[in-house]
Amino acid sequence: MSFSFLPKEIDFFILFDKLANVAIRASEYFTEICSSGKFDEDTVSKMREIEHEGDDITHEIIRKLNTTFITPFDREDIHALANELDSVIDMINTIVNRMKVYKLNGVNSDLVEFTVVVEKSVRAVAHAVAGLRDTKHLQHALDSCVEVNRLENVGDTMRDNMLAKLFDSAPDTIYLIKWKEIFEDAETVLDVCEDVANVIESIAVKQA
Numbered sequence: 001m002s003f004s005f006l007p008k009e010i011d012f013f014i015l016f017d018k019l020a021n022v023a024i025r026a027s028e029y030f031t032e033i034c035s036s037g038k039f040d041e042d043t044v045s046k047m048r049e050i051e052h053e054g055d056d057i058t059h060e061i062i063r064k065l066n067t068t069f070i071t072p073f074d075r076e077d078i079h080a081l082a083n084e085l086d087s088v089i090d091m092i093n094t095i096v097n098r099m100k101v102y103k104l105n106g107v108n109s110d111l112v113e114f115t116v117v118v119e120k121s122v123r124a125v126a127h128a129v130a131g132l133r134d135t136k137h138l139q140h141a142l143d144s145c146v147e148v149n150r151l152e153n154v155g156d157t158m159r160d161n162m163l164a165k166l167f168d169s170a171p172d173t174i175y176l177i178k179w180k181e182i183f184e185d186a187e188t189v190l191d192v193c194e195d196v197a198n199v200i201e202s203i204a205v206k207q208a
Helices: 006-036 041-067 075-101 109-131 139-169 173-207
Strands: none
Touching (some): 006 041, 006 075, 041 075, 075 109, 075 173, 109 173, 139 173
């Protein structure tokens, strides 16, 4: 009796692409709502739905991993990649929920600027994930990882500049504490994107 493992390998790539696309949707919506300055229950609910969709895909990847004998790359890398991608979505959801809890309605131009960088980083992550399909040209995936790393450095500088501005202009301590946490959380999204890139780089080295 012969078996074909190829469909199961393709399933993993399809699921990773789906998860990366959910992360893009989360980052796009993050930019949209920060640009509108509206953090209400409807906003939080929609982002939570996106986050739950990411959870569902992540759980499906883990289920397939537990029932599949042959995988396109190391099992621990599949597990790590799924969890790190999901963490990107989780972190964006956390920020949006926190904005509502802190009652930080209104447009903050610094945060909007940050969301643009976050969205670029998530898109670079998605390109890197898609690049894992082509094992003969993994440099495309690695180039996207380099871009993720660059954007993380940009985010570090932005966070520091925004915090410095915040310390100079915050009207009170509570305001300062709230926004300090939001800016640090926004930069954490870029850190998690870099974690995804590190997993992809590890996979590429093993596949070379």
